[in-house]
Amino acid sequence: MSTLPELKYSPTHTWARVDGEYAYIGVTDFAQDQLGEVLFVEMPEVDDELTKDESFGVIESSKVASDLHAPVSGIVVEINEDKLEDEPEYVNEAPYDAWICKVKMSDPSELDSLLSAEEYEKGLK
Structure with missing residues (x-):
């Protein structure tokens, strides 16, 4: 399981x-590993409003379907449709490149409540 120090993580x-x-x-390496082979990613639409900690989509795998929860609030300005529509398994192959959506944050101070890579890893133990 890997993390990247430049990212912020949600529980x-x-x-x-x-x-x-x-x-x-996007979803973490830990999450994709727990899910197993990702078969489908239900993404939000451009211009959708995300609210921190609320569901904004679903990721389906060979094992389970799981809600995706927004780490920050904001308006969706882009989705990774080109990559994830045709290759949802890219989430398994490269979880930190396989972003789901790009959001214009409405409250950047929400980042302060997210975890560092080190804090996220400690929470998994």
């Missing part, structure tokens, strides 16, 4: 990569 196993006022959101 619900999503990550946020901050780029100015935007955050790319």
Whole structure:
């Protein structure tokens, strides 16, 4: 199981990569490992409003379907449809490249409540 120090992590196993006022959101390596082979990712629509800690989509695997919870609030400006629509298994292959959506954050201070890579790893033990 790997983490990246430049990402912020939620206890619900999503990550946020901050780029100015935007955050790319995906699922952690731990989450994809627990899910097994990812078969489908239900993504939000562009212009959808995400609310921190609330469900914004579903990830389905050979084992289970699981809700995705937003690590931050904001408006969806882009989804990774080109990659994840045709290759949902990319989440298993490269969980930190396989972002699900890009969000314009409405409250960047919410990042303060997310976990560092080290804190996230401690929480898994």
